[in-house]
Amino acid sequence: MTTEKPHISVQGLNVQIGNHHILKDINIDIPNKKVTSIIGPSGCGKTTLLKTFNRLLDNTSDVKVTGKVLVDGEDIYDPNIEITHIRKKMGLLSQRPYPLPMSIYDNIAYGPRIHGSPKKKDLDILVEEQLKNVGLWDEVKDRLNAPATRLSIGQQQRLCLARGLAVGPEMILGDESTSALDPLSTHIIEDLFMKLKEKYSIVLVTHILRQAARVSDYIIFVYMGRIIEYGPAEEVLKNPKEQLTKEYVKGYIT
Amino acid sequence: MIRRKLEEKFFKILMVLATIIVSCSFFLIVGTIFYKGVPFMNLDMITKTPGGGFYIGKEGGVLNAIVGSMYIAGGATILGLIISIPVAIFINMYIDGKKFLSNTLRMAFDVLFGIPSIVYGAFGFLLMIYFGVRASLLGGIIAVTLLVIPILVRTLDEVIRTVPGELRDAALSLGSTRWETAKVVLRAIKPGIYTAVLLSFGRAIGDVASVLFTAGFSDNIPSSLHEPAATLPLAIFFQLGSPVAEVQGRGYASALILTIVVLIITVLSELLLKRFYKNKI
Amino acid sequence: MASTQVSFTGRFIHLTLTSSMQKIRLLTDKVISKLMLLFTVASVSLLLIIGIGLYYKSIPILNKLSWGQLLTSSVWKPFKGLFGFYPFIMGTLWVTGIAIIIALPLCILTSLYIIEYAPSRLRRFLIPFVNLLSGIPPVIFGVWGVLFIIPLIQNYIAPHFAEYSTGYSVLAGGIVLAVMIFPLIVSIVNEVLRTMPQELKDASLALGATKWETIKKVILRKALPGIIAATVLAVSRAFGETIAVLMVCGNNAVSPHSVFDPGYPLPALIANNYGDMMSIPLYDSALMFAALLLFIIILLFNIISRVILASLERRMAG
Numbered sequence: 001m002t003t004e005k006p007h008i009s010v011q012g013l014n015v016q017i018g019n020h021h022i023l024k025d026i027n028i029d030i031p032n033k034k035v036t037s038i039i040g041p042s043g044c045g046k047t048t049l050l051k052t053f054n055r056l057l058d059n060t061s062d063v064k065v066t067g068k069v070l071v072d073g074e075d076i077y078d079p080n081i082e083i084t085h086i087r088k089k090m091g092l093l094s095q096r097p098y099p100l101p102m103s104i105y106d107n108i109a110y111g112p113r114i115h116g117s118p119k120k121k122d123l124d125i126l127v128e129e130q131l132k133n134v135g136l137w138d139e140v141k142d143r144l145n146a147p148a149t150r151l152s153i154g155q156q157q158r159l160c161l162a163r164g165l166a167v168g169p170e171m172i173l174g175d176e177s178t179s180a181l182d183p184l185s186t187h188i189i190e191d192l193f194m195k196l197k198e199k200y201s202i203v204l205v206t207h208i209l210r211q212a213a214r215v216s217d218y219i220i221f222v223y224m225g226r227i228i229e230y231g232p233a234e235e236v237l238k239n240p241k242e243q244l245t246k247e248y249v250k251g252y253i254t
Numbered sequence: 255m256i257r258r259k260l261e262e263k264f265f266k267i268l269m270v271l272a273t274i275i276v277s278c279s280f281f282l283i284v285g286t287i288f289y290k291g292v293p294f295m296n297l298d299m300i301t302k303t304p305g306g307g308f309y310i311g312k313e314g315g316v317l318n319a320i321v322g323s324m325y326i327a328g329g330a331t332i333l334g335l336i337i338s339i340p341v342a343i344f345i346n347m348y349i350d351g352k353k354f355l356s357n358t359l360r361m362a363f364d365v366l367f368g369i370p371s372i373v374y375g376a377f378g379f380l381l382m383i384y385f386g387v388r389a390s391l392l393g394g395i396i397a398v399t400l401l402v403i404p405i406l407v408r409t410l411d412e413v414i415r416t417v418p419g420e421l422r423d424a425a426l427s428l429g430s431t432r433w434e435t436a437k438v439v440l441r442a443i444k445p446g447i448y449t450a451v452l453l454s455f456g457r458a459i460g461d462v463a464s465v466l467f468t469a470g471f472s473d474n475i476p477s478s479l480h481e482p483a484a485t486l487p488l489a490i491f492f493q494l495g496s497p498v499a500e501v502q503g504r505g506y507a508s509a510l511i512l513t514i515v516v517l518i519i520t521v522l523s524e525l526l527l528k529r530f531y532k533n534k535i
Numbered sequence: 536m537a538s539t540q541v542s543f544t545g546r547f548i549h550l551t552l553t554s555s556m557q558k559i560r561l562l563t564d565k566v567i568s569k570l571m572l573l574f575t576v577a578s579v580s581l582l583l584i585i586g587i588g589l590y591y592k593s594i595p596i597l598n599k600l601s602w603g604q605l606l607t608s609s610v611w612k613p614f615k616g617l618f619g620f621y622p623f624i625m626g627t628l629w630v631t632g633i634a635i636i637i638a639l640p641l642c643i644l645t646s647l648y649i650i651e652y653a654p655s656r657l658r659r660f661l662i663p664f665v666n667l668l669s670g671i672p673p674v675i676f677g678v679w680g681v682l683f684i685i686p687l688i689q690n691y692i693a694p695h696f697a698e699y700s701t702g703y704s705v706l707a708g709g710i711v712l713a714v715m716i717f718p719l720i721v722s723i724v725n726e727v728l729r730t731m732p733q734e735l736k737d738a739s740l741a742l743g744a745t746k747w748e749t750i751k752k753v754i755l756r757k758a759l760p761g762i763i764a765a766t767v768l769a770v771s772r773a774f775g776e777t778i779a780v781l782m783v784c785g786n787n788a789v790s791p792h793s794v795f796d797p798g799y800p801l802p803a804l805i806a807n808n809y810g811d812m813m814s815i816p817l818y819d820s821a822l823m824f825a826a827l828l829l830f831i832i833i834l835l836f837n838i839i840s841r842v843i844l845a846s847l848e849r850r851m852a853g
Contacts, residue, residue: 054741056737056740056741059733059736059737059740061655082255084255084258084743084744084745085743087740087741087742087743088742088743090741091741091742092737092738092741094734094737094738096734098732098734098735098737098738100735100738100739100752100753101753101756101757102756110739110742110744110752111742111743111744114258114742114743114744114748114752115743160738163738163742164741164742167742167743258745258747258748259745261747262745262746262747262748265644265747266648266652266747268644269644269645269647269648269652270648271644272640272641272642272644272645272648273644273645273648273649273653273661275641275645276641276642276645276665276717276721277645277661277664277665279668279714279717280664280665280667280668280671282679282683283668283671283675283676283679283714284671286678286679286682286683287675287678287679290682337574337577337578338578340567340570340571340574340575341571341574341575341578343571344568344571344572344574344575345575348568348571348572359575359579361841362579362582363578363579364837365582365833365834365837366578366579366581366582368768368771368772368775368833368837369585369775369830369833370771370772370774370775370776370777370802370829370833371775371777372775372777372802372805372806372826372829373585373589373775373826373829373830374585376589376805376822376823376826377585377588377589377826379809380588380589380592380823381588400581403578403581407578431560431561431563431564432564432568433563433564433567433568434560434564456670459672460671460672460673460674460675461672461673462672462673462674462777462778462806463777463778463802463806466806466809467809487672487673487674487778490674490678491674491677491778491782494678494681505678506678509674509675509678512672512674512675513671513672513675516670516671516672516675517667517670517671519670520666520667520669520670521667524663524666524667528663
């Protein structure tokens, strides 16, 4: 564990959806400016855990959350908190890219326009900067007004990343964000994550152990709604302490 | 930030208001009909045909119109089914692969669906003149059948499309012909067929413009296809047009009868539809 | 040896039986598919036949007066053989326009509430409830219009605008029509909204947008083709509605100049005068021409809107 203050600190989190107790007694810290991967078999609750970080879980019906999730020391489940302010801090990258039904330019400008009244000049600079950050600028600079849906899937996912970065988050959350992409696009995005961790804390949910090995600094292993093991990536993958972790990492549990 | 929240609150109030207006309009309409019609409602209305002087206030009921409407709606629905079921199956199962063709056909039926009933009525009238048919039960049935075919085809088409391709593939891979597969599909969507029938029956029974020129009107229950037939909507219309308050009141009662019949049909079809989709999962 | 012979014969007989059964099956299939083709072609050609039939019957009046005269003249004196359809076209447009202006915003707001904001128990009740409205026959709407809307306009609404009105007006027609098309628009927009992917909404929310901002900027944009489709269907329906409008519109053959003026839409014209049709020369041809007009307008409307929809979808989906 690092000695720095964690970016997110989860304390005593329990999540119930309907009659299912999805997350049981989660206590974990997400370190600052590092890549943390959450791994585990399907249905173990890793996506649910991710969604508690930006409270997108609220949109699911019949959800009950108890416990605290502290972001920069603020409990985001405090009833007095302003949700949009919290969500602005987290950029989300979903499994499949979901470009908004507008042009490439407007996709990136969407967030800034909502949170303020930026001038066109500033927006232009912002759009170019973010597109350059994700390596899309050269590919799209001549067609910024084209509908975002015309891009290839790999380009769309990068666009969604740029869109998320444009609101100035502190954190990037990725929910199996490369599973719909071809190997080349996957590689590009993974490289981006490794570059971005200089400025942002990154939490990735993935079921590809090799991806976790490639990009992560830390790994959390979740099984049946509980955190089984947590530690630096190398250790968890090569020398797991728990039996369950050993079995998963070797590929025995899926 | 405050502006954003205020805007959201403002529109949320608007949305609730709109929903209230839209949903209450139902109560308003049905309520008005009940309010005006119940005082004039009695058993005679549904069991007797108009006696002499009915339209100036004397005895009778609207049995002629009730039966006439039933005959026309029933006849049109049956005829319509005979034509529409093959068409719906054809569009879905017999046009192998050529998506352009089936899309064009669907579009044609969508246009037919949008044609107002008065055009069907006028056209039906033309046909009747051409074939020398007088304003009669037959004329009414023909015109309403034309009206009802696009409704049936459209509804049946949507229902058939809900049948998963795997079911059809399974039947075909066992060596069935297309027609045999079609029979399997039809059995699978039986409740859907009932819904389509109810929907078109409801439309047929309440429509005026298609029967206006073609069915004529009569105080008697038609005993043959060539006799003119009274229809409920027309009966309502004529009674309401009378200067005698008593007759107007009976018009409201007739409207009440029609409303009740149609409400029953609509509720039944909603229930059926719900059951159909529940079993789909 | 014997067993092989038996089995060989057995198989042989089995094949023969199946062969004739097979022929019947295939023949049945062929016959039925030809029959289906016939029915389908006949039904679709109905479109053509109606158009041709109406046109054929309109020829007498087209021989007397040109298209231009018929469509732009306001003189309607059947006895003198003068048929100007302009007032009726205007009447139709006014009534339909008012209906759409009232219904569209109300229905979109209602649909948004039902799908995005309403608690699920309320939603399950509201949706079939609005559909009940669609079952009510038009003549009932007409009765309601006469009982409720006409006095409302005459006594409560018109006086505010310093105009005397009997209440029988295009406004009345528009309001009645609007209520008639509520369930149509709501059910279509409901479907469109229901199929919006949650992930798309999540994408907007994750950027810090509020629910309403997501609706305003993302959902309504994506739903635009569907909303247009609903509008087209609603306009088609409103255009052709006959009896309900007839009962409340006033049926005065003059172009309306305000919402409180009476109007005389095309369908009402046809319905009201079909009785006199045979006694006045050219009258039947005139009415058939009116029907032809309706037919053409709706046909064109359908085609144009499909083209717009197709190009919209192409633009959005890339």
